[in-house]
Amino acid sequence: MRVLIRGAGDLATGAAYELWLAGHEVLMTDVETPLAVRRAVSFSRAVYEGEARVEKARGVLVHSLKEAFRVIDGGNIAVIVDEKAEIRTTYQPDLLVDCIMAKRNLGTRITDAPLVIGIGPGFSAGRDCHYVIETQRGTSLGKVISRGSAAPNTGIPGEVGGYSTERLLRAAGTGWMEPAAGIGDIVEKGQLTAYTGGVPVYAQMSGIVRGMLQEGVFVEKGLKIGDIDARKIEALCYTISDKARRIGQGVLEAAERMTASDPAVSAFSTSFVRTRVPKGTLRPVQGQGLQRV
DSSP states (O other), X not given: OEEEEEOOSHXXXXXXXXXXXTTOEEEEEEOSSOOOSSGGGOGGGHHHHSEEEETTXXXXXXXXXXXXXXXHHTTOEEEEEOTTOXXXXXXXXXXXXXXXXXXXXXXXXXXXXXXXXXXXXXXXXXXXXXXXXXXXXXTTTTOEESSBOOOOOOSSOOOBTTBSGGGEEEOSSSEEEEESSOTTOEEOTTOEEEEETTXXXXXXXXEEEEEEOOTTXXXXXXXXXXXXXXXXXXXXXXXOOHHHHHHHHHHHHHHHHXXXXXXXXXXXXXXXXXXXXXXXXXXXXXXXXXXEO
8 A cells, every 4th residue: 555654753653663664655754853862763764864774664754755655665765744635635644543642633534534543642533533543551451442532541551670760861951952861871879961051960869871862953942852661771772663563563553454344445545555557657636637657
């Protein structure tokens, strides 16, 4: 299927990766200044670095639909700056996944694609999307919800390595981000990890820095800027988290469930999946009959 994912942070990357592994074409949208803390495993990094490698996949920044198709043809994931995902009107995805993680719906509609999936709180399956994927840690993580909503946001981070709120680093002041520790560094409780607006940010626990915002971004006081993992396993800093992977598997399950049960979606997916064809070949274009490419 042709997939459009709104957002390119770590959870969106988990969804993109699972869909890419399954052979689907993936285009992701993001904002001009991404604030993904786990940027080492986020395709949003491509926005300011040009490309981002996550495990076996490569995300590449593009500036047009033509460039996106070229990147996808090369077996990669395309990333474009498009906050409102306006490219959906020309890209015409079979599947749209809203993974902005804003905890509320910022404009996604059930009519945006033949199959629309909302990730986490803020969406209602059957009203503004076809399926919702549960994001709260626990036995229901990654569950495909066909009616209703995901569990409401508690505001309390899930436990990782036995720690919850202590593992987060938050901006102590409003201003520019200046990291004093990098992803993969071991820090001790009370150690300086960053300056935000010139105000020092100290670690609340000992562990390895699993995530840290990039230098030079403007942050508001209280914003999450980093993540510490008590397990101190360096490999976990550079691999998709179990949470993101499970959410991605939920998205893939929902996509397969929908296409298997709805002939209209299956027909759309198989009729309009773009393939490499010789220049000048006539091919069907949705709503336009045969067009020469």
